[in-house]
Amino acid sequence: MSKNHILIIGAGLVGAATAYALVQRGFAVTLVDRGATPAVGASHANGGMLTPSMADPWNAPGVWRDLLRWVGREDAPMLLRLSALPGLTAWGAAFLANSRQTAYTRATRHNVELGLFSLRVMAEWRERMRPQYAASRCGTLKIYRSEAAWYAGIAKAASFAVMGVRYDPWDCEKLVQNQPSLAPIASRLAGAVHFPDDESGDAAQFTRALVDGAADRGAQLLFGRAVQRLWVEGGKVRGAILDDGQRLDADAAVLAAGAETPSLARSAGVKVAVAPVKGYSLTYAADGIALPTLPLVDDALHAALTPLGSRLRVAGTAEFSGFDARIVPARIANLKHLLRQILPEQADALDARDPVAWAGFRPMHARGVPCIGQTDCPGLYLNCGHGHLGWTEAAGSGEALARLMAGENSDFDLRPFAPD
Numbered sequence: 001m002s003k004n005h006i007l008i009i010g011a012g013l014v015g016a017a018t019a020y021a022l023v024q025r026g027f028a029v030t031l032v033d034r035g036a037t038p039a040v041g042a043s044h045a046n047g048g049m050l051t052p053s054m055a056d057p058w059n060a061p062g063v064w065r066d067l068l069r070w071v072g073r074e075d076a077p078m079l080l081r082l083s084a085l086p087g088l089t090a091w092g093a094a095f096l097a098n099s100r101q102t103a104y105t106r107a108t109r110h111n112v113e114l115g116l117f118s119l120r121v122m123a124e125w126r127e128r129m130r131p132q133y134a135a136s137r138c139g140t141l142k143i144y145r146s147e148a149a150w151y152a153g154i155a156k157a158a159s160f161a162v163m164g165v166r167y168d169p170w171d172c173e174k175l176v177q178n179q180p181s182l183a184p185i186a187s188r189l190a191g192a193v194h195f196p197d198d199e200s201g202d203a204a205q206f207t208r209a210l211v212d213g214a215a216d217r218g219a220q221l222l223f224g225r226a227v228q229r230l231w232v233e234g235g236k237v238r239g240a241i242l243d244d245g246q247r248l249d250a251d252a253a254v255l256a257a258g259a260e261t262p263s264l265a266r267s268a269g270v271k272v273a274v275a276p277v278k279g280y281s282l283t284y285a286a287d288g289i290a291l292p293t294l295p296l297v298d299d300a301l302h303a304a305l306t307p308l309g310s311r312l313r314v315a316g317t318a319e320f321s322g323f324d325a326r327i328v329p330a331r332i333a334n335l336k337h338l339l340r341q342i343l344p345e346q347a348d349a350l351d352a353r354d355p356v357a358w359a360g361f362r363p364m365h366a367r368g369v370p371c372i373g374q375t376d377c378p379g380l381y382l383n384c385g386h387g388h389l390g391w392t393e394a395a396g397s398g399e400a401l402a403r404l405m406a407g408e409n410s411d412f413d414l415r416p417f418a419p420d
């Protein structure tokens, strides 16, 4: 398409990355979000990890057994609230249908490719923008509590290595040498796997840097303005209509509204199989407390601990509960319990510092990979549905969509991500 005016709806990681990539190419961009600032949605306080090493979708073969087993259990890593079921029927059926081995293997490969591409794009953008976002490029570490789980973890890492994800198995001696703060639980661990190319950082700070970068190159920012629906005329998207009735006209629109994307897409007759999967995090002020120096995933507890400068973020759990944004105390207690099982000697000191609790909605596409590209409705593009991998895949998704819209040749194949 010619380099006209593009309206981007949603200033989370994905919308901000798309805006940044488009302004680099000379597009006129308007970025609109109902929040007062960027990153008020899922990108606000996520786990902070950029992990091609964890690119497998959550609808793994047999996921339905786990979901049934965990119904109603507040300590479950994946909790299905029965009250959410009526709103999940079509999406749930597609989510389960995509848990077949072939679909799962294919989706894993596409996510790994997008994650690795995204890290390459991040490296270029870092050079250009020099953003401050508590970045670390020392990799991530998965720890295992039984030998069987550790061997299975190594086998899974080996299957990812074929796709370009490097890994290094660590026994407990090497683990404690590298991460002395884990010494108190070493006797309960079987080993770990280090993924040296993974990264981490504060997603909200990076989103703000992208938005500033886009604004510096002329993007128009509209915060605190909610889009009510897309404006379709003559079978083509002409822009959007805001809650107060104002029309924003554009030559094309990119929907990057996270978990809210399906309802906005529907206003142009486009169906998107994205549902909200709620997750929680706790952010602790941790200066002066001995912490792991790497982001750490406890495979058995389904918890992630990420050092972010002088803070520690504990994130995890998935809840299928529709758009219920309440912070359920039992889920927070669960996260605190998980922290205590990983850092028993630091947990009291951390708790005394009154962590900030947060919940957000992962925009999860039923097929396990995000939706990036042009829809059947002329003038409407999607960049959404990144699920648990939105930080890992945001830069690559923005860059790849911008290349597509600019009609550039790209070494990254977007076809597997095309809107259905």
Ligand SMILES: Cc1cc2nc3c(=O)[nH]c(=O)nc-3n(C[C@H](O)[C@H](O)[C@H](O)COP(=O)(O)OP(=O)(O)OC[C@H]3O[C@@H](n4cnc5c(N)ncnc54)[C@H](O)[C@@H]3O)c2cc1C
Pocket (backbone or CB within 6 Å): 009, 010, 011, 012, 013, 014, 015, 032, 033, 034, 035, 038, 039, 040, 041, 042, 043, 044, 045, 046, 047, 048, 049, 050, 051, 225, 226, 227, 228, 256, 257, 258, 259, 260, 264, 278, 279, 280, 281, 315, 316, 359, 360, 361, 362, 363, 383, 384, 385, 386, 387, 388, 389, 390, 391, 392, 393
């Ligand atoms: C607990 C938790 C931990 C996570 N950890 C990780 C991790 O470690 N690594 C990783 O890669 N990913 C992680 N994720 C996933 C990642 O955070 C998301 O995939 C990513 O933030 C999605 O970004 P987005 O821009 O698509 O959506 P969002 O960040 O939700 O942005 C959508 C934006 O659209 C705006 N919007 C919606 N509707 C409208 C409207 N009608 N009008 C105007 N604006 C609108 C919203 O205000 C919002 O700002 C985690 C998620 C959670 C919840």
